[in-house]
Amino acid sequence: MPVLEINRHTQDLNLEPDMPLLWALRDELGLTATKFGCGVAACGACTVHLDGEAARSCMLPLGGLQGRQVTTLEGLRDDALMQRLQAAWLAEQVPQCGYCQSGMLMAAHALLRRHPQPSEAQIEAAMTNLCRCGTYPRIRRALRRAQLP
Numbered sequence: 001m002p003v004l005e006i007n008r009h010t011q012d013l014n015l016e017p018d019m020p021l022l023w024a025l026r027d028e029l030g031l032t033a034t035k036f037g038c039g040v041a042a043c044g045a046c047t048v049h050l051d052g053e054a055a056r057s058c059m060l061p062l063g064g065l066q067g068r069q070v071t072t073l074e075g076l077r078d079d080a081l082m083q084r085l086q087a088a089w090l091a092e093q094v095p096q097c098g099y100c101q102s103g104m105l106m107a108a109h110a111l112l113r114r115h116p117q118p119s120e121a122q123i124e125a126a127m128t129n130l131c132r133c134g135t136y137p138r139i140r141r142a143l144r145r146a147q148l149p
């Protein structure tokens with residue numbers, strides 16, 4: 001019965017400790033901004049923040065998350081950096097089908113919080129999520145637009 005901190009709320013979950021976090025978020029807590037893509041930590045659609053760092057929730061068993069801070073896109077609704085990123089995403093018309101974009105935004109947020117003016121290499125290292133629609137060039141432009149001058 002893992003007790004987790006999710007979006008600054010304590011959640012006492014009556015779930016098996018080997019259940020992946022993604023399942024608990026979507027199916028038990030209704031936090032559906034986080035998407036299921038591959039289930040094997042390859043695509044990044046399920047990206048959340050774990051203690052502020054991007055992490056792929058489809059391969060994170062609940063039992064290993066006690067005492068860690070989990071944040072989903074819903075938890076950053078009032079966050080200034082996330083609002084800046086979303087405005088940049090709109091301005092650059094990044095999404096196509098949109099399926100991957102929650103994960104992209106979570107990865108971008110973790111990147112810009114750590115590196116407010118990231119180098120190309122830092123972007124390369126941080127933005128490893130997959131987009132079947134090929135929005136990568138727009139994501140780059142939106143990231144640059146969202147970074148502080």
Ligand code: FES
Nearest residue numbers: 037038041044058
């Ligand atoms: S669903 Fe988790 S990385 Fe693809």
Ligand code: FES
Nearest residue numbers: 098100131132133
């Ligand atoms: S916008 Fe369609 S998968 Fe990325």
